Amino acid sequence: MTEARRIVVKVGSSSLTTASGGLDADRVDALVDVLAKVRSGGEKEIVLVSSGAIAAGLAPLGLTRRPKDLARQQAAASVGQGLLVARYTASFARYGVRVGQVLLTTDDTSRRAHYRNAYRTLDQLLAMGALPVVNENDTVATDEIRFGDNDRLAALVAHLVRADMLVLLSDVDGLYDGDPAKPGTSRIAQVTGPQDIAHVEIGAAGKAGVGTGGMVTKVEAARIAAAAGVPVVLTSASRAADALAGRDTGTYFHPTGRRSADRLLWLAHASTPQGSLTLDDGAVRAVVEGKKSLLAAGIAGVEGDFVAGDPVELRDAEGRAVARGLVNFDAKEIPRLLGRSTPELARELGPEYEREVVHRDDLVVIR
Secondary structure, eight states: OTTOSEEEEEEOGGGTBOTTSSBOHHHHHHHHHHHHHHHTTSSOEEEEEEOOHHHHHHGGGTOSSOOSSHHHHHHHHHHHHHHHHHHHHHHHHTTTOOEEEEEEOTHHHHSHHHHHHHHHHHHHHHHTTOEEEEEEOTTTOSGGGGSSTTHHHHHHHHHHTTOSEEEEEESSSSOBSSOTTSTTOOBOOEEOSGGGGTTOOOOOSOSSSSSSOOHHHHHHHHHHHHHTTOOEEEEEGGGHHHHHTTOSOSEEEOOOSOOOOHHHHHHHHTOOOOEEEEEOHHHHHHHHTSOOOBOGGGEEEEEEOOOTTOEEEEEOTTSOEEEEEEOSSOGGGGGGGTTOOHHHHHHHHOGGGSSOSBOGGGEEEOO
16 A cells, blocks of 8 residues: 555445435545545545435435435435535645546446546546546436445446555445454455455445445455456545555455456446347357457347447357447347358448457457
């Protein structure tokens, strides 16, 4: 941590708000105090991924708890997002730090042009001395609103901005080998790989009741980041200063892999397939083992309602997902392409059909 220059910090709703909804100004200020101190020397850059928009909008709208229906969640996010960013802006202003809001959806994670633009925006904000505050765009999101309580988003942002470290802040000071509220359990200080926590029963719900995450989403986010070469510290918001100073706190996840192609990480972990293509055995081998593009000749079936550029799942004959990719044709075009060679399609339908259904540069194997 002491050597990390660019750090992504993620904080959950329960660490910023009261159980009944509404921002807790003292908690926000306490976090800002820590982050401002870390970057005060000019040697470190901070990207803050912050939950809390929906929770912050509950009390102003007269809601006593997080609503279950999407429309009211979006309404709460609309009100709460402005309050959240205004609170950060005012709090960081005490240190002369400018804040830049960045709202992302899964389109920004899987579509090439959106992805590049997201990177440029975040990188430029950091270059200009601003502190980006990232959140999912819950106001317009549909099923993406349950993206993982921003934990997965934080892991992907850490990879996107080429961070040296990811710090996940929660209301629990690390990963435990059992229920931390019960006697006899102990904190797991380090995780070198999935085998270290294979025996651990991980809780799925946050205790504060204002977020959607829990330890499951945080461990999954840590796994994604570690597999992409980014080390992770998981601890409580009250221990943020210790974590950012490199002191022994929380759970440290060692990197388990190397940095992969940026967009492929997002495609594998952030995209929502809009349909599926069933491949014959030869196409499965070509895609999975040969790392080849998917051609129309290897497709046996199509499901879903998607358009060119959408993410789709590639399945084998038994229906098992083997890969995910960005498709080059609309769903309604695929049936007349099934099992036919590329030269044949070009002769009959025109040169625009002389291309891959899914190019290998837009494809990631997931099995």
